[in-house]
Amino acid sequence: MDEELEEFRAIFLDECLENIELLESGLMRMGEGDSDLDTVNEVFRAAHSIKGGASTFGFNPMAELTHHMETLLDEMRAERRPVVEEDVDLLLNALDLLQTILTAGGDDDSDHPDRASVQVKLEKSVANTGDISNDSDAAATKDVNTEVIDDAPTAISKLLIQFLPKPEFYKRGNDPLLLIREIARISSVESLRVSSRCSDWAAFDPSESFLEWVIQVSNVEKADILEIFEWVDTDCDLSVEEIPTEALPIDKAQAPLNVEVSGLEADKSKDVNAKDANTKESTPVTAQPTQNDSSKAAKKPAKPNQETSSIRIATDKIDHLINLVGELVITQSMLSRVSDSIDDIDRDSLRERVTDLEHNTRDLQESVMQVRMLPISSAFSRLPRLVRDLSKKLDKKVDLQLEGETTELDKTVLERMIDPLVHLVRNGLDHGLETTEERIAAGKSEVGILKLSARQASGSVVIEIKDDGKGINPERILTLARERGIVGEDEELSLEQINQLIFAPGFSTAEEVSDVSGRGVGMDVVRRNIVDLGGRVTVHSELGKGTLIEIKLPLSLAILDGQLVSVAGETYVIPILSIIETLELTKTEHSTVPERGEICQFRGEYLSMIRMASYFNHSGEKSENLVVVVDTHGKRVGLVVDQVIGQQQVVIKPLDKNYKNVSGLAGATIMSDGSVALIMDPTSIYESSYVAEAA
Amino acid sequence: MRVMIVDDSTSMRLIVKRTLKRVGYDMEFMEADDGSVAYDKIGEYNPELVLCDWNMPIMNGIDFLKAIREEGNTVKFGFVTTESTAEMRAAAKEAGAQFLIAKPFTEESFEKALRPVIG
Structure with a gap:
């Protein structure tokens, strides 16, 4: 091919x-x-x-x-x-x-x-x-x-074709000449005559049809001739008759080819075979309404969203565009800085233009980013089917409610969220919701509710999966986690921390491992997927009342809401979504524990601390004033930095083109002064630090 | 010759164009992905031939054809469609189509259908 x-x-x-x-x-x-x-x-x-x-x-x-x-x-x-x-x-x-x-x-x-x-x-x-x-x-x-072979093929030697197009024939874009050429192509034309049915100029009406053809042919099947006329036979008076060889109806029929073209004055008595066609001068146009069910049915739009027309564009083209716009944003902000420092009479006017440019680039960037955005409905749409099949299999009655389906997400984020969503819905159905009997016994309505909603909230997308099932039993979870060595025997955990345990690797609470939600390998993968996308997942649950799983995702993978921090004179970016809180080190209780290294107290729990200056081997002068508490795959850790500078949207530039994946870094970005700032990756910082090794 | 191809499937529009090119027609193509779009654009495009799908989401082919014939448009019109029942052919004809090409089509099916219509 x-x-x-x-x-x-x-x-x-x-x-x-x-x-x-x-x-x-x-x-x-x-x-x-x-x-x-x-x-x-x-x-x-x-x-x-x-x-x-x-x-x-x-x-x-x-x-x-x-x-x-x-x-x-x-x-x-x-x-x-x-x-x-x-x-x-x-x-x-x-x-x-x-x-x-x-x-x-x-x-x-x-x-x-x-x-x-x-x-x-x-x-x-x-x-x-x-x-x-x-x-x-x-x-x-x-x-x-x-379809055309209605009549049995008749091997007849000669056919007489009489053809008088009605006005409709011409109104529908037909050309008699093409049909006649087609006849000539498949048969031997013995004679052809064109005559006009208009007796004189006074009777001539340009919107009527007067020309008639009488053609005698041989060496052809009648069906083949009829096929040529198949699409016009209601728009013309047509007769195709077999004629006995000995009684040829046309004058001079035996002549090899006789083309006789008559003008408007033509003698109309020439018509030989007085067929039905010849009795009328012309046929009035009568449009017959067609009854056809498909025409009835498809008139109105079936689905409003099909009306938005679209074009297909390769994703890499869009990504290139996004990249270019990203560069433009940087250039723009550099220009903006330069304009601040110009000391000139033109300065005001320059600043004005730069402000315009700033507006335009921001609009442009937003529009271009929009191209990659897809409504979450494309991920939600496969869930009703899943819920239907599963509820049948588990014999549970479920009312699946979807909300905020028009919320838009980056295509890649959306694609990578499908599996986690499917898994969470399965889990909610399997472990969250009770059977009908259990629900009745608990005084709940027979039908369980599973609600998925999506919404945009300050630069990120929040997806919630909520059920009104039995909720998470914290005692059971804790017991199991201790049995499995996920939590130490003497470790005290808050309710919130216990709930997060369902995302711990190797954790499964189903009394019987069902083939629906699997062997508990899923939930930690779910969290990993979400964290890899730069998002966060949290669980809230109330025993007997239900469970709420909240997923927070970045709107886009190309742009990041970043917290700028300084470490020994260098600027770094920490993804805002992963930050829980920032503490002042001097006001926080902290000490060094032999087994765990440095720890500090945060809301009643002890957090490991990582001093970023030594993590990144900076020898510059450092103040180490602040602890940024970040969430990494459910583990919290404090990153010690000198200062927080501000928040900024940054365009992520991957490092792996020039360097291999550098542990601790998610990429780099170019700041408005043209300098490069590295973006921290809290998860890999935690994993590659001595803290994780110690734990 | 200016030809308008009306089909909601991009791949189908592409393959129709390709087939016509391979037959050797010298055609300039315009496309519409629905009868309603075709109806809006036909005045602007002013094609000499319309090749139209039957089933489309908003306005189907036969309604499109009826609508333009009602307005007196004499453009040559043919259906390129998956089904081809006797009733459909009759309906197409009555509405003023000049041919119906069934999918899957070949170069020959286009040649055969188009010869009596565009020569």
Whole structure:
């Protein structure tokens, strides 16, 4: 296959994913009892699009499977059968299979052994309506190749074609000459005559049609001639008659080729075979309304968000753009500094311009960053299906509530959040919510509530997963954590700290490890994923009332809200999201403990401290006034710095192009004075420090 | 020749263009991803031929065709669609289409359908 086709295929596969999402969300709504025609139509269209593309690109398994889905959906949208749960389940199964085939590449080699049985089930379901006339459009597909051959092919030697176009023929963009050329291409034309049906100039009406053709041909099947006229036969008076060789109706018919073009004055008595066509001068235009259910159904937008038109852009192009704008921001702020120090009469006017530039660059930067933003609905949209399947499996009744689906997040952040979200929802269903019996016994409503919400809050996105289940039992957690050696026997923990233990590696509280939320390997991975994105996750829980998991994520990975600090004369940036509090070292109780190094007291707990000047081997003069308390994978640690300078949004520049990953650093940024500041990575600082080794 | 391709699938628009190019037509292409968009743009584009999908999200092909015919537009119009039932062909014809090409199509299917329409 050539490159171009390969590229089109890739685009098609992308479109398939979008259509699969539409299918899934639509089917979910149908499963919940939404049998609205718009929904059914939307689902039908999605299946239909996949089928069309799949057959064009030669993805036969996908084409066949979607064909079967579409047949069942077509019955539903034509309201020949009700939308019932069994059928929706069947379609969802087919969808899963479709996804499997697509993931494997979509082509013949990606076929799945289950496909035949799923298709048989779909077929059976269609057959169950007892409506044979619409049995399947397998017949219709065949129709494509055979549709014109209504008449049995008749091997006749000569045909007489009379052709008088009506005005509509011309109104629809047809050209009689092209049709006649086509006749000549497939047959031997023996004679052709054009005549006008207009008797004189007075009767001439330019909006009417007067020209008539009478053509005699041989060596052709009648069906082939009819096929040429297939699309215009209602827009013209047409007759195609077989003629016996001995009684040729046209004068001089035997002449090799006789083209006789008559003008407006033409003698109209020339018409030989008085067919029906000849009895009228012209036919009045009567538009017959077409009744067609697809035209009825698809008139109004099915989903408002489909109206936003979009273009596809490769992510690296956008990233390049973002990078350039980042540079521009830096240049701008450098310029701004320079303008401050200019001592000149033009200074005021320069400052004014620089302020304009500052506004513009900020707007530009925000707009460009916006390009990478996607609504969180694309991550949320797969959850209803998950909850539906899981609640069936666990036999729990759940009301899944989604809120703030339009909240936007960076594409990469969003993509990397999908797995953690899925895991947290599974966990909430499996461990959080009780069974129906337990709920009734506890005096709660039968149906458990699982609520996901997303919102933007001061430069970050907050996602909450809340259930009204049994909550976390702190005693159990603590006992288990002690058993597993995660917490020392004599270690005292606050309630908050106990709750965070569910994120500790190797922790599982399910009485029986179920195949739903797995073996407890998930929660620590969930936290790691979130922290790697520069975010934070916290748990709040009340025994018997429910659990709330709060995830805080940065809006973007390219720009960071940073706290500037100075360490031995150097400026560093600490990500604000990881900072809990800043303490004054002199006012904080601190001491050195043999096993743990330096510790300080923070809200009743002892924190390990890391002196950043010695961590980064700075020999400059240092004051070490402040302790910045940061959260690293659930462990808190105090970073000792000299001063906090201010907060600033910084553009993250990766170091790994020039250096290998440097432990303790997340990247670098260029400050407004043109100097480079390094961005601290609290997690790797903690992990690579002696503190972690000691613990 | 100015040709407007109306299909909600990008890949489908691309493959239609490619097929037409391979047949050897000298065409200038305009695209629309929905009947409603095509309806808004047809006056501006002023194409000589429209190749249109049947099923589209907001305005389907047949409604688009009916709408422009109602306004007296005589552009040559053909459907390129996955289904091709007798009823659809009849409806297409009645609404004023000149041909219907079924997907999956070949270069030949375009040649055959277009010859009587654009020569």
